[in-house]
């Protein structure tokens with residue numbers, strides 16, 4: 226078994242979206258609510274993306290947008306949760322965003338989810354309610 230975290234590219238869009246549609250929390254309102262073009266844009270100049278491959282299959286990914294300092298996605302296939310993949314993806318994303326000159330990031334997540342506990346446990350600080358009613362977290366990566 227090999228587990229690798231590497232930079233994402235536009236070629237990974239389909240596999241990342243497959244993970245995105247398999248999660249059981251923070252689910253998309255509709256499979257087409259985001260487009261493959263969004264992944265392609267944000268794994269290019271406009272953002273940073275990382276994927277985790279398990280025996281060559283993408284089982285998790287994280288993406289952030291440089292202009293807004295927003296973590297746009299952090300998703301792990303439910304069959305691969307609780308193995309440290311979320312933490313490894315987050316660490317790799319922080320390094321990539323630091324290289325792009327950012328000192329802090331923000332994100333929103335649904336309340337009462339595993340993700341909310343994950344973020345609190347890894348140093349994110351809740352700042353306010355997002356307009357959607359989700360929790361908004363910020364974190365220094367400096």
Ligand SMILES: CC(C)(COP(=O)(O)OP(=O)(O)OC[C@H]1O[C@@H](n2cnc3c(N)ncnc32)[C@H](O)[C@@H]1OP(=O)(O)O)[C@@H](O)C(=O)NCCC(=O)NCCS
Nearest residue numbers: 248251300301306307308309310311312334340342343346
């Ligand atoms: C949230 C998510 C990314 C976490 O990924 P994961 O691979 O299961 O997380 P990890 O195994 O790396 O866990 C990392 C740490 O968080 C801790 N943790 C996870 N959930 C926790 C919780 N609810 N409360 C406290 N700690 C928690 C783990 O104990 C672990 O701590 P350790 O590194 O000290 O052992 C994953 O569960 C997921 O994709 N959820 C569904 C989609 C989602 O909600 N994504 C976020 C969108 S904003």
